[in-house]
Amino acid sequence: MTAQDQNPTAPGRLYGLGIGPGDPELITLKALRLLQSVPVLAYPAPEEGESLARQIVAPHLPGSQEEIAIRMPMVVSRFPAQEVYDWAAGALGEHLAAGRDVAVLCEGDPFFYGSFMYLFGRMAERFAVEVVPGVSSLTACAATLGAPLAARNDVLAILPAPLDEALLTARLQEADAAAIIKVGRHFGKIRRLLQDLGLADNARYIEHATMGNQKILPLDAVTAEAVPYFSMILMHKRGEAWS
Amino acid sequence: MTAQDQNPTAPGRLYGLGIGPGDPELITLKALRLLQSVPVLAYPAPEEGESLARQIVAPHLPGSQEEIAIRMPMVVSRFPAQEVYDWAAGALGEHLAAGRDVAVLCEGDPFFYGSFMYLFGRMAERFAVEVVPGVSSLTACAATLGAPLAARNDVLAILPAPLDEALLTARLQEADAAAIIKVGRHFGKIRRLLQDLGLADNARYIEHATMGNQKILPLDAVTAEAVPYFSMILMHKRGEAWS
Numbered sequence: 001m002t003a004q005d006q007n008p009t010a011p012g013r014l015y016g017l018g019i020g021p022g023d024p025e026l027i028t029l030k031a032l033r034l035l036q037s038v039p040v041l042a043y044p045a046p047e048e049g050e051s052l053a054r055q056i057v058a059p060h061l062p063g064s065q066e067e068i069a070i071r072m073p074m075v076v077s078r079f080p081a082q083e084v085y086d087w088a089a090g091a092l093g094e095h096l097a098a099g100r101d102v103a104v105l106c107e108g109d110p111f112f113y114g115s116f117m118y119l120f121g122r123m124a125e126r127f128a129v130e131v132v133p134g135v136s137s138l139t140a141c142a143a144t145l146g147a148p149l150a151a152r153n154d155v156l157a158i159l160p161a162p163l164d165e166a167l168l169t170a171r172l173q174e175a176d177a178a179a180i181i182k183v184g185r186h187f188g189k190i191r192r193l194l195q196d197l198g199l200a201d202n203a204r205y206i207e208h209a210t211m212g213n214q215k216i217l218p219l220d221a222v223t224a225e226a227v228p229y230f231s232m233i234l235m236h237k238r239g240e241a242w243s
Numbered sequence: 244m245t246a247q248d249q250n251p252t253a254p255g256r257l258y259g260l261g262i263g264p265g266d267p268e269l270i271t272l273k274a275l276r277l278l279q280s281v282p283v284l285a286y287p288a289p290e291e292g293e294s295l296a297r298q299i300v301a302p303h304l305p306g307s308q309e310e311i312a313i314r315m316p317m318v319v320s321r322f323p324a325q326e327v328y329d330w331a332a333g334a335l336g337e338h339l340a341a342g343r344d345v346a347v348l349c350e351g352d353p354f355f356y357g358s359f360m361y362l363f364g365r366m367a368e369r370f371a372v373e374v375v376p377g378v379s380s381l382t383a384c385a386a387t388l389g390a391p392l393a394a395r396n397d398v399l400a401i402l403p404a405p406l407d408e409a410l411l412t413a414r415l416q417e418a419d420a421a422a423i424i425k426v427g428r429h430f431g432k433i434r435r436l437l438q439d440l441g442l443a444d445n446a447r448y449i450e451h452a453t454m455g456n457q458k459i460l461p462l463d464a465v466t467a468e469a470v471p472y473f474s475m476i477l478m479h480k481r482g483e484a485w486s
Contacts, residue, residue: 018382025273028263028378032272109382110391111484117391121485124389131386133378133453135271139261139352143374146367148353148360153406155414158399171398174414210376241354242364 009099012040014092014127016110016120017103018134022211024059026135034103034132036062040095042088043105044115045069053105068092070104072115082118089122096127109136113160113181138179141209141232145216148241149234150177161186165193172197176237183231188224190233202239207231252342255283257335257370259353259363260346261377265454267302269378275303277346277375283338285311285331286348287358296348311335313347315358325361332365339370352379356403356424381422384452384475388459391484392477393420404429408436415440419480426474431467433476445482450474 015034020026035057045051051069070088073081092102110116110131120129142149150156157175159168161183172178172193180190194200200219208214208230258277263269278300288294294312313331315324335345353359353374363372385392393399400418402411404426415421423433437443443462451457451473
């Protein structure tokens with residue numbers, strides 16, 4: 001038995017912090033307060049190089065916190081990289097067990113297609129976890145495009161672009177409005193589908209919404225090979241949701 | 244010709260401010276800055292009584308601004324009350340034309356089923372309009388319930404509860420996950436549908452998420468007649484999105 005077992009510290013709390021879509025001013029007061037007060041920050045990062053989540057909040061950091069980069073291989077076939085989450089759960093768990101609060105930075109919102117859920121699933125039974133919702137890419141794209149997502153009794157479908165064509169076609173036919181996310185290398189397929197369905201004129205493209213490198217382009221002006229992961233297509237069958 | 248026509252003022256800017264789901268700390272830094280700096284605030288309000296949007300931001304108001312309540316009859320059959328929006332567009336337009344910036348407070352996010360779009364549709368061609376995205380009820384409910392909305396290539400359907408049963412059934416059958424919004428007096432129908440589809444065990448109910456009167460209840464503990472408009476049911480077919 002260690003000294004700690006005999007005189008246990010109250011465990012720390014794990015926060016999943018939605019930090020918003022990219023503009024550092026689109027963080028909430030609550031996320032900012034926690035971001036600046038916890039002793040330990042963690043964030044997803046590529047195998048090499050800088051973390052986008054950390055870059056977003058960089059202007060707000062006091063610079064005195066311990067930081068843990070959760071480095072994720074960016075290879076599609078290995079996603080989700082269970083062993084990385086296992087490792088991260090262990091590393092963060094040590095801080096929590098020692099009584100230190102930990103905040104995990106999450107681009108956009110933690111629970112809108114976010115990877116924080118894989119830590120949540122591993123840790124929520126053992127530790128107190130609080131999720132702080134953030135401005136999601138979904139509403140950030142709509143705001144920036146000047147395109148309301150949906151109104152009244154519209155069915156809005158959130159469709160990941162990697163899905164196969166038959167399924168995407170069926171869902172696009174049935175919904176009143178759609179947000180096609182994770183477009184990236186699937187752009188060519190999506191544009192063709194929208195054209196075939198006669199919906200291309202009702203669709204709008206945006207990449208890196210609210211970030212310094214934000215771009216809005218007509219669908220037919222997009223270079224399919226250059227579309228980044230952080231891109232979205234919004235479609236409303238009435239053209240404008242308010243009509 | 245008036246003096247103003249001869250020496251025109253630069254027109255003001257209209258802001259649609261997402262103020263978040265209810266907790267005053269879930270407002271963004273950007274919305275807070277604009278909220279406190281514009282000379283004119285407008286907000287939706289019931290025909291009589293207080294505006295929920297104004298209540299949410301009340302702790303942040305300097306108290307020196309002109310305020311315009313956009314009072315909306317709460318009668319379903321008259322929605323959307325076009326004449327109220329026409330009136331509001333005129334009233335706000337006068338301030339803008341006189342060079343005063345105006346911020347319209349929007350609960351949650353302005354473009355996620357929000358009524359701000361009806362002002363946007365009337366005013367965006369005549370005036371500069373900027374929409375500031377906010378934390379939507381969608382992600383606030385998920386965070387509070389500890390229930391991630393969707394993962395990887397899940398199709399997430401946003402389904403307004405007033406839709407008819409056949410349509411809701413079809414959309415629930417096809418989607419991997421769903422958020423049923425605007426539940427209110429449709430709760431009984433929705434619960435029965437989820438039970439018939441064998442999805443009730445995968446569904447979670449919440450009302451007034453992040454507000455002082457927030458409630459989370461098992462589906463079968465909800466009193467159907469007492470369900471408020473600000474309520475949501477989240478469903479994921481895998482039980483937990485991360486699994």
